[in-house]
Amino acid sequence: MALSSEHLDAYMVTWKLEREFGGMTTVCTQRAGLFAQRYGRAFVVTFSRSPEQPQIVAELVDKGKLSDKVQVLNLYLELAENSMPGQDKVPERAFEPQVADLMLEDTVTYPEAPQSIFSQSFTGGPDGSTSQTKFLRKDGSVFLTDTKFLDERGKNRRILEVMATDSKVIARFNSAPALYRYWLGTFTDHENSMVIVDSKYTASMLGRWETTKVPKLYAFHSIHISKGESLLTGELSEAHAPIIEQRNLWDGFVFLTQAQRDAYVRRFGDADTSFVIPNPIKANTLTDSSIKRESNHLIAAGSLTVNKNVAASIQVIAELVRRGHQPVLHVVGQGAQREKLEALCQELQLEEHVIFHGYSNELPAHFAHCTAQLFTSTNEGQALVLLEAQQQGCVPVSFDINFGPSDSIRDGVNGFLVAPGDIQAMADKAEALMTDPQLAATMSEQCREFAHHYASRDLIARWEETMNIAAKLKALGSRKEVPEFTARIASVSFLDDDGLELRVQPSVKMPEGTSFELVVLDRETQDEIQVYSSSGYENENAVFTLDADMVRGAVGRNEPTDLYLRCQLGQSVKHKRIGVKNSRILPYFTSHNNLSFKPEK
Template identity: 30%
Template sequence: MPAGRHFAVTWSLPTEFAGRTNAMLHRSRAFAEFGGRPVDILTFDDFRDYANIRSQLSKEGFLSDGTSVLNLWEDLPTLAKGLDGPDAGGEFVDFAPLSMWSGPVTELEGPQPRLARYASDGTLLQVDHFRADGSLLLSDRHDAHEQGTHGGRSLILCDDDGRPLRHYGSSWGLYRAWLEFLVGDAPAWFVIDNKNTARFMATFRRENAVLFYVVHESHLVSHADGFASELTPSAQEVFPHLDRFDGVVFLTEHQAADVHQRYGDIGNSFVLPNSRSLDAETDPSVRRTPGRGIQAATLSRRKRVDHSIRAIHRVRSSSDVPVQLDAFGEGSQREALELLISELGVGDIVRLRGHSKQVRSEFQRASFSLLTSTSEAMALVLVESMAAGCVPITYDIPYGPAAVIDSGVNGFIVEQGNVEKLADCIKAFLALPEDEQIALRVAAMERAQDFSDSSIVSRWAEVMRVVWERKHRAPVAFTVAITSSDYCVRSGGRLRIEVLAQVSPTDTSLPAVPSFFCTMRARQQQDFFRVEASEAVVMGEGVYRLQFDFDPAATRSLRPSTVDFALEARCAGSRATTRMPLHEDPVSLQVYATRHGSMSMVLS
C-alpha cells in the first residue's frame, strides 16, 4: 500500500452490525496485514462508548494489530488544546452557553456529558458538550438566527476554561477541522463506506488527501427501467456528485456499467470486490449436517427471508428430502417471520437464530446457503459461503450473484422472486449424489480464492497509485464553445444531439484529445443523465463534430420536467463546460403515431 495515513470513514460503529460494517472492518484489517499500513477507522457520532466498543471488537477479532477506532468527540479536547488562540477578530456573537440559560435543560445519555435545550414543541435548539472535568468543550446552537426559533447553525469550540476559540457555521465545518487535524501535510487516503459521511467528505478537498467512495448497495429502488430506474433516497444525495471523489469503487462490473450508462465514465471509477480471508484447511468432503441451509441476512423486507421460509416449506411438503434452515440476523421483520413460521408449521425445521459473530463456522457445517434479497451491491455472504464449501443458492438479482457464481458449477442462480423455482433448486441440490455435491463445493472454494485478501489488497494498492498520479497531473486550462447544434428524435424515442465544438487551450496545447460528454439535467432536481460522445470527428485545429445519443429510458425517467443540456469537455483532469445553444426554427414539428400506428406530423 502507498505511504501515508490510511483511514476508513463511517458515521458510527455499533457492536452489532451487518454486511457493510463487516466489510469495512475486514478490509481495514486486510490493509494492515497484507498492505503493511495501519488503518484508523473514523467515527463522528457523540453517543456511543468507544472505549467499550474497542474492547469488545478487539476481543471478538474485528480489530487487530494495525487497526484502531478514532472518534471526533474524543479527539476534540486535544484539537482545541493545539489551537494558538481565538480566531483573530472573532466576536463569537452567537455564543450563548446553557450556563447563561435560565430555562429548562435536559441531560443527554452518552459517554461524554451533554446538556440540551428544546423548544416547547420538542424541536432541538442547542446541545452543549463538556469535557470529563466539566468544562465546556463545544456549544452547538440550532437557533443562531433567532433564539428560540429553529434556524441557523453555530458551533463554537472552547478552550479548557470554556472560552470561545473557533466558530463553525455548520457541522461539516467542524468535521473538516478534525480531518485537517488528523492529516497534516502527509499523504492521506480516505476510504468512505457510509453514504451519510460521503456527503460532507466530498467537500474535503486537499492536494494531499485522496477520497474513495465505496458503493456497498444497489443505488436503484427497483430495476424496472434498467439503468434509468429511480434512485434510492440515499443515492439521490450522493450519486449526482460522484465526480467530486477521486475514486468511486463498485463491487461488481454490472453496477459500474449501469452507473456509466447513467452518468458516463469520466475515469474515476474502479471495480474492486470485497475480500475475505480464506481457510486453507477447509475440507469439502467433511460430512455436513444433511439438508441444513444457512441464511445470513438482516430480517428486513429487502432481504425477503420469508421467501426462504416458504421455499423450505415447499421442499418438505413435496418430497422426503430432509431439509432445515437457520437464519442469522435481526431486524424489523422478526415478528412477521415468526408468525409465518407458525402458520406454515415449520417451527421444527426453521429457526431464527439472531445475530451471530460466528456465521463463518456455521457455513462450514451447513450444506447450502440462501440469498433472496431484492438487490445487493455484492453480497459478501456469497464469498464467505463459497470459501467454506457451502453451496450458495440465490435469486438472480442486481448486483452480485452473477459476478461470483457460475450457475450449476459452483452454486445456483434461480429466477428473481420465484419461490417455487427456489424450492425446486434446493430440492434438486439435496438430491444430488454425494460426489456431485462435493464437486460443487470444491468449485465454490476455488472460485472464492479470486476474492482472497492478498489478491484484492494488491488491486487496491494499484488503484491508489493510479488515482494519486491522476490527481497530481499538471492542470491544463482550456475553453469549449459550440458553433452549431442540432437534434432529432429517432424511432423508439432515442434523442440524438449533434454539435460542432471548438476547444481552445488557454496557455499550452492540450496533452491529449479531450473526452466529450453531454448532460441532460432536469430543472429543480438533483438528478441528471450524462452520455459520452458516440462519435467524435476531428474537423480541424481544435474543431470537433460530436454526436450524442440518449436512451429513451433516460428521457422517460425525467418526465414530467423541463430539461437543460450542456456540453462538457474533459482533458488531463480538467473540465470545461458550456450550455447547449439552439437556433430558433420558424417551423415547429410534432410527430406522432395515429391510432392505426401510422406516422403523422403537425406543422406550426
Template identity: 50%
Template sequence: MDIQTEPLDAYMVTWQVELEFGGMTTVCLQRAAAFAERYGHASVVTFNADPAYEVVLQSLRERGKLSEKVRHVNFYEHLAAHPLKPQAKLAAAKFVPEHTDFRAALSNTYLDSDTATFSEQSYAGPEKEVERKSYFRRNGTVYLTDTKFPSGGTERRLLEVVNESGAVTARFASAAALYRYWLSELVDHEHSLVVVDSKFSAKFLSAWNTVHVPKLFAFHSTHVKAGQNLLTGALADGHAPMIEQRAKWDGFVFLTEAQRSAYVARFGDAERTFVVPNPVRSGHIDPPLPQRNPAHLIAAGSLTVNKNVAASIKVVAELKKRGLEATLNVVGQGSQLNVLEQLASDLEIRDNIVFHGYSDQLPRHFAASAIHLLTSTNEGQALVLIESQQQGCVPVSYDINFGPADSITDGHNGFLLPHGDITAMADKAEALIRDQELAARMSANARKFAEDWASRDIVALWIETRDEAARLKKSGSPEQLAAFTADLQGMDFLDGSVKIRFAHGVPAPVTGQFELVLIGRDSKEVLASIPASEVAAENAAFTVSTEILAQPGVADAIGDASVKFSNGSSSETKRLRLADPVLVPYLTAYNNLSIKRV
C-alpha cells in the first residue's frame, strides 16, 4: 500500500481543545498535523459545548498550535451546520417530563457574534425540577434540545435533534448515545482512521459499535496507579474503565514497547495491542538563539503531584550544600505551585528557583539550560525528554515506568537513576556542571538521538496499526461466539494459586480470547479480570493467584465468577457452571470438604 497517495480520513477524538492545554492535547494536535501534511487534511473531533469555538480556533491557528490543514470538528458546531441523518425508526420517548411550562432563565451568545444565541437555559415545574437546554443555529432556529427531569424516582434525560423545519429527526435517552450516533455518521467508513485520545471520551465510546473503522484508544500514561505493581496493582482511575471493557475495543496503542509488554503480561491480547510513539514537535528556534548557562537546570511539565517537581528543587538544595549556585527553571503551571514555592523558601533556595508558569517557548527554555531534571513518578513516554535532547539539554531522569529508558542510554545521551535518589541525581548534575567536556559530549549525543527519533515515519506506523486492527476486526467468527460455553471441569489447588479448568465449546482453531471475570455480588462491579493461562482445542484454564485475590477490596467482595469470550469486536459473558452435576464437592464454613447430591 502506498500510504503517501491512498485516500485516508484521519480523526483524532478528544473531549475539548482549549486556549491552553497539556501534553495529551498537544500530541493529539501534532498527530493530526502530521496526517494533514501527508494527506492534505485531518480532523480533531471534540464534544464540548463552547460558544467561543471560533475564537479559540482562530487564536490557536495564529499561535501555530493548530495547523491550517487540520479541521476541528466540534459536535455542537457541526450539528448546527449539518443535518443529522434521521433515525430509521423514530421511537416515541419512553419517559417525558411532567411539566412543560418552560421559562427562559439564561442564554449565551456565540462569542464572535453580538446577537446570535448559542444556547438557552430554561426551567419548568413549580420547583424548577425540569431543566432544558436548547441549542441554536446562527439563524436563530433550534437544532437540539437537552431536557433533564425526574421520573419514577430516577433522573431522566431526553435529547431531541430538530431539523430546519422544526421536526424532530432523532431522539436519545443519553448524550452518550447521541454522540455515538453522530460520530458513526461522521467517521465510520472504510478509508478512515479513528484514534481516541481522551480517557473521558473513551468512557462513552466503549459502547460505540463501528461497522468499518477499527476503534483505537491511545494510552498517554501508565495503566496502573503510581507506585503499583504492574502485574497486580490497582489500575489507574482513568484507564480502568477501558481496560475492563477492552473486548469492545479493536486495539490499544501504547507509546513504548515496555508498557505494551507489561499490559500483555497481565491481560494477554497481544494481537490487539500496538506500539506507536508520539510525534516530536519541531524544535526550531527563531534567532537570536539563547546563550546556554552550564549551571542552569530545567524542570518542565505540569505542576502536579505525579510530576514531582519537589524532587528537582531538593536537587538544587543539595547542589548548594556542595558549593554550587545552580538555577532551576520551572516551566509549567498546576495545583502544586504554592507548595513548591514554599518548599523552595523552606530550603532557603528561593532565589535559585525561577517559576516561569506556562510557556509556549519551551524549546528556547531548553536551549538556555544545560541539564533537564525529570523526577516524575510515572510517565507514558516522557516525550519532553526528547524535546530537551533536541536542544542539546542533557536529561538526568529517574528510571521510571515508562519512557525514560527508551530515550536515554545511561552515560551516553543522559543519565538514568533509581527513583527517589536525590543524592545520585545531584551527583550527575554536579558532574555535568563541573566537567564541561563531558557536558558537551553528552549534549551532542542527545541532539543526534533526537534527530534520529524525529526522522521516523510515525504516520506510517499508525497506518500499519490501523490496517492490522481492521483485519482483526473482520476476522471475528460469529460461529465461534455462538458455540461458546463455560462448563466447569475441575479445579486444582496449587502452591499459591488455584487452577480452574473448563470446556469452552468453541470450534477449532480458537481465534478469540478467554477471561475469568470476578464480580462483586452486591456492587456488581468487575473486581478482577484474569486472562486464560492455557487454551486448547476443547478446553481452557485460568490460574488465579493469591496475589490477585489479596488486592484491597477484592477477596472480601467476590460473589460471582464468569467467563468472557471475545472474538474480534464482539464478546459474550457466561457464568461458570457444571453442565450435568450429580455429586458436587464444596467447603463448609470451617473449610472442611463435604459432598452433596444435586
C-alpha cells in the first residue's frame, strides 16, 4: 500500500486534550498541524468523557496551540452526533447485573446546551458494587450505556452497549478497550490512512486492535526502561512494559532518537519495524525586540515531577550563590513537586534567587530573557524543551542522560553536557556563560542556527516513508515472535583442550528457525564481553562449544561476568539469564578445585 501524495488521512491517537498540556500532547498537536498543512486536514483522536472538548479545541486554536485545519474526534461526542456502523451480529450478554434499582448519583450537561444532559451516573447494590453511566444525545436519547457489576462468583464484569437513535442496541462489548478498538476501525482502517498512537496509556489498550489496511504505529515519547536499569537486561518501565510485551501485535515502533532505537533493537530485535523520527518543533521567532537577556538569569522549564529533577537545578543555584554570584532561576512549569521545591528553596535560603512562575503560555519570552537553561531530568525520550530554548538563543546546560540531550547538544558548541548528577560541573558551565559575554553570545547564535535547521526538516516525509515500510511488512503477513522462556544449564562437559561444552535448555520449545547465542555481560556495566554462537541444537538444548581461549575471553577483568541465552527469530530477540535446576544439593568447586557438597540450610 503506497501512500498517495495527493490525499492522506493522518490520525494522531491520544487519550485527551486539555487546556494546558505537556510535551507529549504538544508533539501530537504539532505533528497533526504539519499533516494538515500538507494535506488540508488531519485528525486528533481522543477517548476522554468530558463534553467540554469543543470549547477546549476552540481555545487551543485561538491560542495558536492547535491548527484550525485539525479535526478533533472524541469517542463520546462522535457517538452522540454520528451513527457508528453496528456489528454484523450483536453478541448476547454473557452475564446480567443482579441489581435493577439504581440511584442517580451525578449528572453532567453539555456546556453549550446546559438544558441537555450529557451523562448520568447511577449506583446500587451492596457497597455500590453495581454502577451504570448513561450517555445521552442532546435530544435526550441514550447512545451508550456502561454498566459495571459483580457476577455470581464475585468477579468484575462490564457491559458497554451502543444504541441507535431508535434505542436499538447496535453493538455490545465486554470491555472499554474493545469498544475503542472497534470504533477506531470504523473510520481509520482504509488505504491512504496512517495511525500514530502517542499516549502510552491508550496504546496499552490498543495492542489487540487488528487492522487490515492501515498499519498502526506507537511513538515512544520517553525512555522504555525503569530509572537506573540496564538497557539490555533491566526492568521495563511500568507504562511501556505491556506495550513492548505485545510488540508482535504492532506494525512498528517509532523512537525519537537513534540511541534509543539502537538500545531497543539490541535487546528485542525488530530492526525492520523500528524507526527513528524526532519530534517536530514550530519555527518560533519572537517579534518582541524589547526583551533583554540577563546574564545572571537562568531557567528550568518543564513539569515539576520527580523525573524532571528540578531540585538539582536549585542546588546549582545554591552553589553559584556560594561562589559569590547573584543568579536568578526562573522555574516555569507546574506539578506535584512544587511545594517540595519551594520548601527546598527556603531551606537553602534561596527565596530571592528562585522564582516560580507556574504554567506559562509565554515560554519563548522566558527563554529569550535567560542566558542559560538548566536541564536536570533523570531520563528522557527526546527533550523538546531543549530545542525550544535553543530557538530563542538560550544555551542549555544539561545532564548527559538517556536519550535526548546528546541529540540536540554538541558539547561546547550549542550547549554543554555534564555527567548526570554532577552539580559542580553544571555550576561551572553556568558560571562560564554568566561571566563570559563573548562565550554566551557565540553559543547563543549557534543555538539559534541549530534550531532553525532542525525546524526546517521535512518530518512528514519521514513519517510517510515509515508508514510505507510498515504497510509493506504488514502485507507480508504476521510477524514471528520468540516465545517467553527461562533458560537453565542442562549439562557442562569438560573438553580435552581445557574448553567447555555447555548445553542450555530453554523452558519452552523454540520455533523452527530460532538462532541461539551465549552472551557474556560484565556484571557491573552490563557491557557485552563476548558473544558465542551455538554450535548446534539437540534434544531442545542449545549447544555451545568453547575452546580454552574462548573461555578465557569470557572472564571479566575487574567484575564477574554473567551468562545469558539470546534467542532470535527473524527480527524478534529475547535475552534470559542462564540459571541451574532449582536444587539445594548441587555440587560446587572449592578454592583448591576440588568437588564438594554444602549441607542444606
